[in-house]
Amino acid sequence: MNKAGFENSRTDPFLFYCQSNKNCLYVALYVDDGLVVGSNKTDIEEFMEMLKFHTTRGSLNNFLHMKIQQNEEGSIAINQEDCTMEILKRFGMAEANGVSTPIGCEESDVKEKFTAEVPYREAMYLSTVSHPDIAFAVKKAARAMEDPTVQDWNRVKRIFRYLKNMMSCGIIYKNNTVCLKLYSDAYYAGDKDTRRSTTGVVATLSHGAVS
Incomplete structure (x- = not known):
């Protein structure tokens, strides 16, 4: 190069x-x-x-499992509908009932080990490309990546059920501005197991999330 x-x-x-x-x-x-x-x-x-x-x-329509649509007014829309469906089918979630949020309030103290593969990496990939709305839920579930429990698997299943409802949704980058904006929030000592704090940051460019 x-x-x-x-x-x-x-x-x-x-x-x-x-x-x-x-x-x-x-x-x-x-x-x-x-x-x-x-x-x-x-x-x-x-x-x-x-x-x-x-x-x-x-013309650029697909790249790295992303659908890319260039609209007449100059905006660019991306989504991963096909990629999401492939992941849901692979893990037997294609026919699951959808939910409206990627994370729920139901928690269990049962720490039963889960021996099968938990698809953290697939969920992480979707969260970094076209679904920043699941980023917090994915990272919370992935804290136990090396030693998952049944509860962790249930968390990932809820993320997949949410994606079932949101497959056609994605990110739109508008053409009228290239302004970079940053948003942040923090939850002090919110983890009931470790009492660690949680910090979140979102960066948008042209009205679409980039980080």
């Missing part, structure tokens, strides 16, 4: 950019997938010709 004139982003090691005159070209890499976008079609075509492997060109 450096030989092609690209510079590495200081904030993301897998993002590269190249600027010439008023044109910009960006390349995002993730394992064996990549995404190329730019302000000039000629620059994009020249870069694609440099690549020695098969590439797909055209």
